[in-house]
Amino acid sequence: xxxxxxxxxxxxxxxxxxxxxxxxxxxxxxxxxxxxxxxxxxxxxxxxxxxxxxxxxxxxxxxxxxxxxxxxxxxxxxxxxxxxxxxxxxxxxxxxxxxxxxxxxxxxxxxxxxxxxxxxxxxxxxxxxxxxxxxxxxxxxxxxxxxxxxxxxxxxxxxxxxxxxxxxxxxxxxxxxxxxxxxxxxxxxxxxxxxxxxxxxxxxxxxxxxxxxxxxxxxxxxxxxxxxxxxxxxxxxxxxxxxxxxxxxxxxxxxxxxxxxxxxxxxxxxxxxxxxxxxxxxxxxxxxxxxxxxxxxxxxxxxxxxxxxxxxxxxxxxxxxxxxxxxxxxxxxxxxxxxxxxxxxxxxxxxxxxxxxxxxxxxxxxxxxxxxxxxxxxxxxxxxxxxxxxxxxxxxxxxxxxxxxxxxxxxxxxxxxxxxxxxxxxxxxxxxxxxxxxxxxxxxxxxxxxxxxxxxxxxxxxxxxxxxxxxxxxxxxxxxxxxxxxxxxxxxxxxxxxxxxxxxxxxxxxxxxxxxxxxxxxxxxxxxxxxxxxxxxxxxxxxxxxxxxxxxxxxxxxxxxxxxxxxxxxxxxxxxxxxxxxxxxxxxxxxxxxxxxxxxxxxxxxxxxxxxxxxxxxxxxxxxxxxxxxxxxxxxxxxxxxxxxxxxxxxxxxxxxxxxxxxxxxxxxxxxxxxxxxxxxxxxxxxxxxxxxxxxxxxxxxxxxxxxxxxxxxxxxxxxxxxxxxxxxxxxxxxxxxxxxxxxxxxxxxxxxxxxxxxxxxxxxxxxxxxxx
Numbered sequence: 001x002x003x004x005x006x007x008x009x010x011x012x013x014x015x016x017x018x019x020x021x022x023x024x025x026x027x028x029x030x031x032x033x034x035x036x037x038x039x040x041x042x043x044x045x046x047x048x049x050x051x052x053x054x055x056x057x058x059x060x061x062x063x064x065x066x067x068x069x070x071x072x073x074x075x076x077x078x079x080x081x082x083x084x085x086x087x088x089x090x091x092x093x094x095x096x097x098x099x100x101x102x103x104x105x106x107x108x109x110x111x112x113x114x115x116x117x118x119x120x121x122x123x124x125x126x127x128x129x130x131x132x133x134x135x136x137x138x139x140x141x142x143x144x145x146x147x148x149x150x151x152x153x154x155x156x157x158x159x160x161x162x163x164x165x166x167x168x169x170x171x172x173x174x175x176x177x178x179x180x181x182x183x184x185x186x187x188x189x190x191x192x193x194x195x196x197x198x199x200x201x202x203x204x205x206x207x208x209x210x211x212x213x214x215x216x217x218x219x220x221x222x223x224x225x226x227x228x229x230x231x232x233x234x235x236x237x238x239x240x241x242x243x244x245x246x247x248x249x250x251x252x253x254x255x256x257x258x259x260x261x262x263x264x265x266x267x268x269x270x271x272x273x274x275x276x277x278x279x280x281x282x283x284x285x286x287x288x289x290x291x292x293x294x295x296x297x298x299x300x301x302x303x304x305x306x307x308x309x310x311x312x313x314x315x316x317x318x319x320x321x322x323x324x325x326x327x328x329x330x331x332x333x334x335x336x337x338x339x340x341x342x343x344x345x346x347x348x349x350x351x352x353x354x355x356x357x358x359x360x361x362x363x364x365x366x367x368x369x370x371x372x373x374x375x376x377x378x379x380x381x382x383x384x385x386x387x388x389x390x391x392x393x394x395x396x397x398x399x400x401x402x403x404x405x406x407x408x409x410x411x412x413x414x415x416x417x418x419x420x421x422x423x424x425x426x427x428x429x430x431x432x433x434x435x436x437x438x439x440x441x442x443x444x445x446x447x448x449x450x451x452x453x454x455x456x457x458x459x460x461x462x463x464x465x466x467x468x469x470x471x472x473x474x475x476x477x478x479x480x481x482x483x484x485x486x487x488x489x490x491x492x493x494x495x496x497x498x499x500x501x502x503x504x505x506x507x508x509x510x511x512x513x514x515x516x517x518x519x520x521x522x523x524x525x526x527x528x529x530x531x532x533x534x535x536x537x538x539x540x541x542x543x544x545x546x547x548x549x550x551x552x553x554x555x556x557x558x559x560x561x562x563x564x565x566x567x568x569x570x571x572x573x574x575x576x577x578x579x580x581x582x583x584x585x586x587x588x589x590x591x592x593x594x595x596x597x598x599x600x601x602x603x604x605x606x607x608x609x610x611x612x613x614x615x616x617x618x619x620x621x622x623x624x625x626x627x628x629x630x631x632x633x634x635x636x637x638x639x640x641x642x643x644x645x646x647x648x649x650x651x652x653x654x655x656x657x658x659x660x661x662x663x664x665x666x667x668x669x670x671x672x673x674x675x676x677x678x679x680x681x682x683x684x685x686x687x688x689x690x691x692x693x694x695x696x697x698x699x700x701x702x703x704x705x706x707x708x709x710x711x712x713x714x715x716x717x718x719x720x721x722x723x724x725x726x727x728x729x730x731x732x733x734x735x736x737x738x739x740x741x742x743x744x745x746x747x748x749x750x751x752x753x754x755x756x757x758x759x760x761x762x763x764x765x766x767x768x769x770x771x772x773x
Contacts, residue, residue, distance in 0.1 A: 011280045014245055019293040022134045034138035034217035038224025041283040044121040045147055048487055054092045057099040090227045120151035123284035126291045128152040131179040138213050140182045152179050166203035184231055202230040218242040223283050226267035235270055243274045250279035354384040385416035402433050423447035424457035437468050455486035463495055472503050490521035498530050507538050528552035529562030536569050563587035564597030577608050595626035612643050630661035647678045668692035677746035707737040715751045715762045733768050742770045
């Protein structure tokens with residue numbers, strides 16, 4: 001039998017209801033709303049959700065506990081493994097207990113550290129004003145943080161009544177215009193509840209006061225998962241209550257049925273009785289729609305507030321808050337299509353006039369018309385740093401007109417030398433386009449001096465340290481700083497996942513971060529494409545990988561990275577060579593200087609098309625695009641060795657590759673093979689073989705390489721390794737290790753020349769390793 005879904009209304013319908021029931025309306029009865037706020041509302045303020053914390057703690061528990069204890073605990077709490085990432089919030093209290101039960105004070109300190117120093121987002125600022133200006137003045141919350149009360153005290157003239165402990169429940173005013181906040185899991189500084197004992201059952205003192213409000217106020221639920229037993233069990237038993245409007249984040253525009261399936265079992269039961277499902281984009285955007293619909297104007301003029309060059313210490317936090325609000329409003333402006341008409345008109349009314357040109361340019365699809373809009377805007381506002389910087393980005397990313405882009409980056413920085421966004425984007429330009437790495441780093445440092453908490457610049461500098469400086473510990477430090485500044489920055493989450501995969505080889509953690517990136521932005525082409533590559537190369541889940549490649553290319557059909565990786569997938573996994581070539585060409589149309597794709601296409605031309613001259617052209621193009629691409633250097637070395645028989649040049653390129661990627665087992669093994677077969681330098685080769693063994697991961701993917709290495713030891717170092725090499729090589733061959741097409745004929749000749757005692761065995765091993773069964 002199909003499960004009956006609750007009634008669904010749109011976000012705009014709910015906003016209109018709130019407007020109709022507010023003081024500024026023509027008056028449609030005495031309808032009042034109160035709000036139930038959960039941890040999801042605080043994410044944009046930098047506080048992780050309960051589900052996110054539960055997942056992170058679960059990973060730590062799995063690292064720390066032995067398997068028998070862990071499996072027994074999971075069975076006891078009926079956790080299961082099916083779709084666990086999506087359900088983990090249901091087990092928050094049990095996971096919290098398991099993680100901190102032996103050290104409760106550490107649990108409290110951990111949570112406190114996440115919340116101290118956080119500032120209320122735009123959504124909280126607006127909610128604070130609604131509570132003060134309207135009759136919708138009551139908030140019930142399971143959160144411990146102080147974001148809402150901080151917003152009321154900072155941005156209004158009122159002081160809220162805060163019941164941060166059940167002992168204060170009897171003192172809650174039943175009829176008052178004053179903002180009222182009921183913290184049913186206590187306040188951060190009053191020993192808040194996270195354990196099962198206190199979150200399974202609501203404190204008795206709350207029942208009467210909650211019942212009074214919920215019989216009088218319609219309840220709007222925001223950012224709340226409905227996973228705790230206390231409040232949900234109480235709501236399920238409550239007889240005399242008004243309807244509930246349960247808002248669910250729906251950035252990906254899922255169906256009502258899909259959203260319904262994301263709810264906790266208790267939330268589903270609750271909504272079947274006089275409840276409504278309300279898809280929203282997110283907390284801040286929903287609250288801004290309320291601001292616009294209610295006709296508020298208190299944000300007008302905020303864009304004109306400029307930070308003085310010299311600020312007294314006391315005033316610094318105030319200007320930081322203003323800058324944060326200005327940034328959030330500009331971000332809303334860039335998503336016009338997601339805003340209600342009232343919201344968009346409201347934003348337009350108080351952003352600077354120069355931003356209207358940016359808006360028009362961003363909405364225009366035709367590149368020539370877009371360019372014209374920018375130029376007209378700059379003619380009117382020649383010193384506007386935002387407009388100049390945005391145009392520079394357009395010239396760089398869309399037009400690939402790099403000289404003009406650089407000229408406009410410089411003009412933007414003349415207009416505002418401390419514009420963190422422009423400094424960071426120019427640093428990215430110097431890195432990716434000019435390959436002027438020292439200058440790029442200087443600009444990254446200037447950008448972070450201008451704004452140390454700029455999440456995008458922190459993440460891009462982390463990428464720079466990882467990819468260019470190969471300073472992996474520093475890179476990880478900056479990835480973590482970036483995610484502290486913005487825990488939901490999809491690009492940083494995806495790039496950190498890539499780092500964990502490629503550098504730390506921590507595949508489970510990498511996958512967790514890929515999934516977080518796609519939770520934050522389900523249509524992020526970069527994260528989708530990189531996760532597809534992860535599923536392809538690490539998990540060998542090929543059907544799933546292909547599905548993610550297709551999703552990535554649906555999100556951005558011109559994503560050069562995804563196009564190139566999908567071409568490689570079609571080439572090496574599906575053996576769909578004609579299709580692969582189509583995608584290689586599409587990738588290179590999207591980015592003619594994409595070093596990885598150029599190198600992979602060269603490999604394709606060599607191995608599949610046997611078009612050696614063309615292959616060499618593409619190897620050279622790859623190394624022009626990135627002279628430090630270790631993969632292209634190693635593959636070109638192999639090409640020079642096996643196709644051109646230019647052993648001197650091949651050795652030069654092997655050395656260059658290993659200068660950059662010193663512990664790459666494949667490159668070490670290939671260089672060792674050249675030294676053995678063409679230099680007969682067994683001593684140097686032996687050292688490289690040892691390094692290759694040390695560097696090789698012990699997994700299925702490495703079995704062919706390990707078999708090659710044991711073969712070299714059997715063929716050329718028999719006296720030292722003969723018996724062990726024979727045993728290991730036999731085991732690997734029996735396990736299916738193959739290096740089809742690898743040329744071991746020179747090894748056989750050298751072994752024969754050196755009078756190997758079992759030359760026929762060398763030949764048999766070579767045949768078993770390199771030929772189809």
